[in-house]
Amino acid sequence: MNHKPSLWLQLAIFTLIILIAFHVSSLASQPQWEFCDGYTYYIYGEIACPACQGTKKMLTKMCGEEHIVFKEFTANETYMEEYQKLYDLLELGDVYQIPLVVVFKDNTPIIVCVGNYDVETWKEIFQIQKDMEGLVIVDAKGQVKVGMQEELVAKVKEIVLGTAEPTVEKISLGEAFPVVIGAALADSVNPCTFSVFTALLLIAMARGRKIASTGLAFIFAIYAMYFAMGFGLIKIFYYIGLIKYIVAALALVFGSLSILSGLRGFKSPIPMKFREIIESRIEKAVNPFSAAITGVTVSVTLLPCTGGPYLIATAILAKLSSFLEALLLLVIYNLIFVAPLFLILLAIATLSTATRKIKEWRTKKLGLMEVISGILLIAISLYMLFFL
Numbered sequence: 001m002n003h004k005p006s007l008w009l010q011l012a013i014f015t016l017i018i019l020i021a022f023h024v025s026s027l028a029s030q031p032q033w034e035f036c037d038g039y040t041y042y043i044y045g046e047i048a049c050p051a052c053q054g055t056k057k058m059l060t061k062m063c064g065e066e067h068i069v070f071k072e073f074t075a076n077e078t079y080m081e082e083y084q085k086l087y088d089l090l091e092l093g094d095v096y097q098i099p100l101v102v103v104f105k106d107n108t109p110i111i112v113c114v115g116n117y118d119v120e121t122w123k124e125i126f127q128i129q130k131d132m133e134g135l136v137i138v139d140a141k142g143q144v145k146v147g148m149q150e151e152l153v154a155k156v157k158e159i160v161l162g163t164a165e166p167t168v169e170k171i172s173l174g175e176a177f178p179v180v181i182g183a184a185l186a187d188s189v190n191p192c193t194f195s196v197f198t199a200l201l202l203i204a205m206a207r208g209r210k211i212a213s214t215g216l217a218f219i220f221a222i223y224a225m226y227f228a229m230g231f232g233l234i235k236i237f238y239y240i241g242l243i244k245y246i247v248a249a250l251a252l253v254f255g256s257l258s259i260l261s262g263l264r265g266f267k268s269p270i271p272m273k274f275r276e277i278i279e280s281r282i283e284k285a286v287n288p289f290s291a292a293i294t295g296v297t298v299s300v301t302l303l304p305c306t307g308g309p310y311l312i313a314t315a316i317l318a319k320l321s322s323f324l325e326a327l328l329l330l331v332i333y334n335l336i337f338v339a340p341l342f343l344i345l346l347a348i349a350t351l352s353t354a355t356r357k358i359k360e361w362r363t364k365k366l367g368l369m370e371v372i373s374g375i376l377l378i379a380i381s382l383y384m385l386f387f388l
Contacts, residue, residue, distance in 0.1 A: 035062075039103060039104065040069060041067055041069070042071060042101065043055060043059070043069070043101050044071045044073070044079060044082070044083040044086075044100040044101075044102075045098040045100070046098065047238065051098065051099055052099040052116075056070055058118070062119065071083070082160060083096075084096070086156065086159055090137050090139075090156070092137070093140030097114055100112070100113070100114050107161075109156045109157050110135060111138075112137050114140045128146075132146045134146040135152060135153050171316060171319045172320075176316045176317065176320055178383060179380055180313045180332070180333055181332070182376050182380045183312045183313040183333070183376075184309070184313065184337055185336060186258075186309045186374075186376035186377050186380075187309035187313075188336055188337050188339060189372050211345070213288045214291040215291070215341075215345040217288035217289070217291040217292040217295070218294060219338050219342065219345065220295070221292040221293070221295025221296050221299070222298065222338060223337075223338050224296075225296050225299035226299055226334050227334050229299070230314050230334065231330065233311065234317050234330070235318075236318075237314055237317075237318035237319075248381045249381075250311055250312050250315070251377045251378065251381035252377075252378060255374040255375070255376070255379075255380075255381060258308075258374030259371050261374075308377070309377065312380060313329075317329055
């Protein structure tokens with residue numbers, strides 16, 4: 001029982017970190033220098049480029065997200081073409097480098113800069129532009145030149161602004177919320193997930209007085225692993241377009257298969273080898289630490305079975321405009337996912353509920369839960385097609 005306070009303390013600390021992150025984000029969005037009103041910063045680069053992210057973070061901190069347009073190469077091939085045209089037109093270097101930042105003031109380009117510079121260097125560049133009143137060009141070697149020709153300025157403007165709208169799909173928090181919550185509910189009643197519940201029950205039956213600490217360690221490990229895997233899936237789905245139709249198709253397919261499986265009598269699709277691994281780990285869960293290891297193992301081996309709703313949710317989260325909003329919904333999703341685990345643990349630990357009865361109820365209702373999960377997924381598909 002000595003482990004219980006420390007686990008709750010970890011959850012409290014994690015929640016506090018999330019709240020602090022939101023607070024810091026709101027402070028960071030407030031303009032902190034004079035080059036904001038009337039200014040727009042177009043950043044050409046890649047999301048995986050540290051220098052590009054550094055430049056975006058710095059400029060966002062100084063002016064706010066509404067003044068930043070990040071032209072991600074992998075999201076739109078047109079951006080790559082624009083970048084190459086600018087590089088060749090302005091003779092920015094022999095080797096292509098990123099980020100490339102084009103600064104507009106009142107719809108006119110005033111600065112083109114290659115590289116990741118700090119705030120003080122940017123102030124110097126703005127001062128040069130103010131003194132020279134032309135198009136300031138900072139090439140890949142850091143050399144500064146000024147273009148005074150109106151034709152050059154017009155050509156840069158045409159390249160940057162005279163293109164089609166970005167193909168990157170963005171979804172608002174209000175649009176994403178019902179999809180993510182629906183997927184979480186479908187996942188929480190998924191019979192595959194109840195294999196996790198069975199593992200918890202077996203641990204509880206075998207550990208006697210260590211039910212609370214061992215069970216909490218097991219649940220916390222599952223939560224942490226699913227959160228980490230969800231974080232990775234969000235990064236992957238960021239690069240995939242037409243996400244609305246992909247999500248709708250996934251939800252329709254997984255939902256239909258779930259309903260058919262439930263009506264025919266649910267049979268676990270988990271490979272026998274994976275089941276053997278799970279059972280082996282459960283037998284070794286004699287304390288909170290080993291129960292946590294079991295939770296990690298179970299999370300990985302069950303993902304192919306429980307992954308349908310999670311793929312749908314993380315695909316939607318990847319298209320939210322704010323990463324912090326995506327992170328918050330990922331936290332909520334996984335809390336819903338593990339909520340039945342907490343309820344079962346509470347029933348066993350405080351109400352002395354017979355584990356045999358819980359297991360019998362679970363076995364009888366597997367088909368029904370599979371049908372419910374499928375209905376929720378199909379509802380998500382219809383919502384995506386007709387309301388988004």
